[in-house]
Amino acid sequence: MKTAPSLLIILGIVGLILGTLTPETISKLIGAEAGYWATLLAAFIGAITFIPSLVAFPLAGSLLRSGATIMTISAFITTLVMVGLVTVPMEIKSLGKKFTFLRNSFSLIGALIIAVLMGVILK
Amino acid sequence: MTTLKQFKTPILLGIIYLVLMVWFPGTAKRTITVTLSYGKEMALIMPAVFILIGLIEVWIPGDKIQKWLGASSGIKGVFISFLMGTLPTGPLYLAFPLAASLLKKGASITNIVIFLGSWAALKIPQLLVEIKFLGGAFTIVRFVLTLIVIIIMGIIMNILLKKDLETI
Numbered sequence: 001m002k003t004a005p006s007l008l009i010i011l012g013i014v015g016l017i018l019g020t021l022t023p024e025t026i027s028k029l030i031g032a033e034a035g036y037w038a039t040l041l042a043a044f045i046g047a048i049t050f051i052p053s054l055v056a057f058p059l060a061g062s063l064l065r066s067g068a069t070i071m072t073i074s075a076f077i078t079t080l081v082m083v084g085l086v087t088v089p090m091e092i093k094s095l096g097k098k099f100t101f102l103r104n105s106f107s108l109i110g111a112l113i114i115a116v117l118m119g120v121i122l123k
Numbered sequence: 124m125t126t127l128k129q130f131k132t133p134i135l136l137g138i139i140y141l142v143l144m145v146w147f148p149g150t151a152k153r154t155i156t157v158t159l160s161y162g163k164e165m166a167l168i169m170p171a172v173f174i175l176i177g178l179i180e181v182w183i184p185g186d187k188i189q190k191w192l193g194a195s196s197g198i199k200g201v202f203i204s205f206l207m208g209t210l211p212t213g214p215l216y217l218a219f220p221l222a223a224s225l226l227k228k229g230a231s232i233t234n235i236v237i238f239l240g241s242w243a244a245l246k247i248p249q250l251l252v253e254i255k256f257l258g259g260a261f262t263i264v265r266f267v268l269t270l271i272v273i274i275i276m277g278i279i280m281n282i283l284l285k286k287d288l289e290t291i
Contacts, residue, residue, distance in 0.1 A: 005129045007165060010216065011158050012136035019143075019154025052214075053249045061256035073257070074265060081244045082269075087216040094219035095226070098287055102280050103236065107243075110272035114265065121264050 006089040013086050014050045021049055023059045030063065030072055042072045043111055046079030047104075050086045071119030078111035168213040176224045189229035196234065201274065204234040208241025211248045218242045232284050233277035240273030 030042040091100040143151035222235050253262045
């Protein structure tokens with residue numbers, strides 16, 4: 001019973017984010033612009049959204065073809081899968097505040113490092 | 124009263140949904156569709172995960188977990204955690220209670236971080252979708268870099284959290 005409120009919160013927030021931040025909106029936000037700002041924005045959007053890979057990878061692929069950089073797409077994909085702001089309440093319940101905070105912060109930093117390296121390696 | 128307090132945020136979200144329905148019916152419709160489909164997914168997978176956790180607690184003795192995933196499991200522990208994470212499973216939030224139960228049974232923090240990281244970013248079905256839409260080179264380079272980052276993260280978090288292990 002203790003998990004019921006946090007499950008409802010996740011469901012509610014996921015619905016709200018996906019309902020407003022549609023694939024088209026994401027394309028508009030990170031597809032057109034290049035450079036480090038686009039990469040940071042992509043990392044941020046990836047961290048707050050919660051999209052199944054079957055939707056996220058086609059979206060990332062089309063963004064890449066329409067001119068987004070490898071660095072931006074890597075940042076988006078990596079934070080999307082590794083950082084989960086929406087699921088933080090559940091993670092805290094299972095693993096504690098400190099673990100959750102550290103895992104998500106390190107994942108975000110790690111994602112940015114991965115993105116920069118991807119940009120260099122796959123130029 | 125405490126029940127009401129627990130459900131404070133869900134109630135707030137419900138109000139936001141109502142506001143959306145009145146002023147932005149298009150967004151509200153998408154939002155509700157997404158919420159229902161995730162609700163269905165959770166309802167289907169959650170029970171399976173709790174059964175799995177129950178089975179682990181009953182069938183696999185703590186000393187085995189300690190031997191396979193504990194502080195002295197070394198490279199073998201890293202490999203087992205990585206393999207467990209890459210198995211085709213559900214979304215990451217389902218792995219949290221599983222990770223907590225493994226930690227309680229004696230798995231090391233390094234291995235749990237590697238397990239969660241692989242579950243999140245290196246799952247096999249997800250990689251196949253990635254190859255299809257982003258190409259083999261992208262997928263392989265991201266895989267290798269992510270694996271390295273996850274292992275480093277595991278080592279650092281183990282150092283930082285060793286003292287707090289009892290409280291988890």
